[in-house]
Amino acid sequence: xxxxxxxxxxxxxxxxxxxxxxxxxxxxSKTVFLVGYLLTDQVVPSALIAVGAVAVFAVVRxxxxxxxxxxxxxxxxxxxxxxxxxxxxxxVDFYFVDVVTAVGLSAVSLVSILVRWPMVGLAxxxxxxxxxxxxxxxxxxxxxxxxxAILLLKGLIETAVLLPLYLAEQVTAxxxxxxxxxxxxxxxxxxxxxxxxxxxxxxxx
Numbered sequence: 048x049x050x051x052x053x054x055x056x057x058x059x060x061x062x063x064x065x066x067x068x069x070x071x072x073x074x075x076s077k078t079v080f081l082v083g084y085l086l087t088d089q090v091v092p093s094a095l096i097a098v099g100a101v102a103v104f105a106v107v108r109x110x111x112x113x114x115x116x117x118x119x120x121x122x123x124x125x126x127x128x129x130x131x132x133x134x135x136x137x138x139v140d141f142y143f144v145d146v147v148t149a150v151g152l153s154a155v156s157l158v159s160i161l162v163r164w165p166m167v168g169l170a171x172x173x174x175x176x177x178x179x180x181x182x183x184x185x186x187x188x189x190x191x192x193x194x195x196a197i198l199l200l201k202g203l204i205e206t207a208v209l210l211p212l213y214l215a216e217q218v219t220a221x222x223x224x225x226x227x228x229x230x231x232x233x234x235x236x237x238x239x240x241x242x243x244x245x246x247x248x249x250x251x252x
Contacts, residue, residue, distance in 0.1 A: 053171050058241045072108075073230035075100040076125045077142070081222040084138050094129040094141055101125045138218045145225045146209045153202030156195050163188070165195035167240060194240035201236050204228070 079100045083093030105122050124144060132141040159166040168191030172181050181187045205228045212221040 053167075053174070053237065053241045053244055055241070056245075058238065070230055072101055072104045072121045074226055075104060076121075076128070077222050077226045077229075080128075080138075080141050081219065084218065090136055090138050090141070091129075091133045093138075094132050097141075098122075098125050098129050137216070139213050139216050139221055142209070142213065142221050142225045145229065146206070146213050149202050149205035149209055149228075151202075153199060153206055156199035156202055160192060160195050160199065163192070165191040166198065167191045167194040171244070190244055194243055197236050197239055197243075201228075201232055205232070 076097045080093050080097040083096045084090065087093060101121050105119075108121075128141045128144050131143050132138065134140075156166055159169070165188070168181055168188065171191070172178055181191065208224050208228060209221060212224060
């Protein structure tokens with residue numbers, strides 16, 4: 048989830064998703080693994096095929112956009128999923144990283160709100176190069192709290208959906224839910240946060 052795009056003057060929902068490559072990478076790893084597993088009933092070969100699919104997108108991203116970190120992060124995530132699922136032998140463990148990420152997002156967002164150091168404020172402040180100066184602006188701090196609350200809601204919904212499916216070992220349902228609540232939901236959250244930050248800032252000025 049990139050917070051740097053919140054600093055843009057204009058933003059579309061598709062841009063908030065990260066563009067077609069980000070969507071394709073997010074869908075590819077989870078969908079390819081699921082299809083492979085349903086066809087072969089084998090965890091490791093299906094996971095390796097998913098790694099190959101993400102690797103192709105990573106190469107394309109590096110060659111066209113020169114976004115090395117984005118490509119590397121995608122490979123690391125699918126690599127961790129592959130290692131975990133291959134080690135346990137359970138297909139649902141391919142999506143374990145998504146479950147942990149959802150729980151982590153919920154915890155970090157909640158704590159940052161409670162201590163009044165909203166996660167979105169820290170991230171956007173760093174992206175803008177303003178560090179912690181935003182904390183002296185009560186209106187801006189309030190907007191950052193609201194944006195962080197949106198991410199908290201995403202994390203809670205994602206946890207409430209993914210965790211039961213993971214524990215029940217419902218591979219197909221977990222794969223579908225993980226895909227929809229991943230990049231698409233994150234894009235919606237980023238776009239809503241951008242609207243809140245820019246609309247209220249323009250109204251204030």
